[in-house]
Amino acid sequence: MLHTVNKSPFSSDALNECARFASTGSDILLIEDGVYAAKAGSAYEPALKDVVKKCAVYALEADLKARGVTALVPGVKTVAYAGFVELVEKSKVHTWL
Amino acid sequence: MSDEMDNGGGENRKKIAFVMRHAPHGSIYSYEGLETVLIVAAYEQDLSLIFAGDGVFALVAAQDTSAVGIKGFIKTYRVLDGYDVNKIYVDRESMEKRGLKPEDFIIPVEVKEAEEIAAIMEEQHATIPY
Numbered sequence: 001m002l003h004t005v006n007k008s009p010f011s012s013d014a015l016n017e018c019a020r021f022a023s024t025g026s027d028i029l030l031i032e033d034g035v036y037a038a039k040a041g042s043a044y045e046p047a048l049k050d051v052v053k054k055c056a057v058y059a060l061e062a063d064l065k066a067r068g069v070t071a072l073v074p075g076v077k078t079v080a081y082a083g084f085v086e087l088v089e090k091s092k093v094h095t096w097l
Numbered sequence: 098m099s100d101e102m103d104n105g106g107g108e109n110r111k112k113i114a115f116v117m118r119h120a121p122h123g124s125i126y127s128y129e130g131l132e133t134v135l136i137v138a139a140y141e142q143d144l145s146l147i148f149a150g151d152g153v154f155a156l157v158a159a160q161d162t163s164a165v166g167i168k169g170f171i172k173t174y175r176v177l178d179g180y181d182v183n184k185i186y187v188d189r190e191s192m193e194k195r196g197l198k199p200e201d202f203i204i205p206v207e208v209k210e211a212e213e214i215a216a217i218m219e220e221q222h223a224t225i226p227y
Contacts, residue, residue: 001219017118017150020190020211023219094116094224097126 002093006032009044014096019051027087029079030059038064040071048073060084111222113137114145117152119227122162127155128170130227138180145221147214148206149188153195156187156202174203188214
């Protein structure tokens with residue numbers, strides 16, 4: 001299953017809840033303000049490192065670039081829009097609003 | 098939609114879970130989620146409702162919106178049973194963090210651990226966020 005999160009972890013519990021309810025081995029894609037979770041050196045980094053141990057975590061390149069997020073938490077993979085489409089095609093999707 | 102959901106259940110019956118994560122009055126999510134559940138229930142699909150995060154506040158029986166001038170919808174949850182919607186799950190951690198107990202809720206619920214909710218979500222044909 002693919003889970004998408006579009007909220008910053010500093011303003012919303014969406015990613016925390018997503019991580020709790022995502023099955024081990026599922027995919028999590030960070031988009032829009034969700035990509036702030038992937039920023040290396042933030043207070044959320046330890047939490048995201050735990051998420052990376054449980055799930056495959058992706059961040060959308062265009063949203064990272066737009067927000068100036070360059071250094072990423074280790075283990076987070078970047079995807080372009082084509083990769084986003086591949087993830088969506090692969091499985092069911094749940095969006096954490 | 099008619100190809101996927103024949104109005105009468107049968108072999109095309111789909112498992113659909115609504116994941117309710119928003120408090121009832123601060124945004125429209127909670128109200129619209131419940132409205133959508135009732136609409137989909139008319140198609141006799143196999144529905145589950147999952148309450149997590151602030152979504153658990155939506156079920157609090159003691160809500161009385163008369164003083165804030167908006168129409169409350171807490172009593173509407175009672176009609177779900179009449180539509181055979183009785184898989185009502187509440188995330189234990191969300192409930193306990195917010196100082197709530199099952200007795201606080203307007204309808205009977207099944208309290209679940211995060212791993213159980215993850216499994217319920219995986220077995221659905223579709224999950225719908227509200």
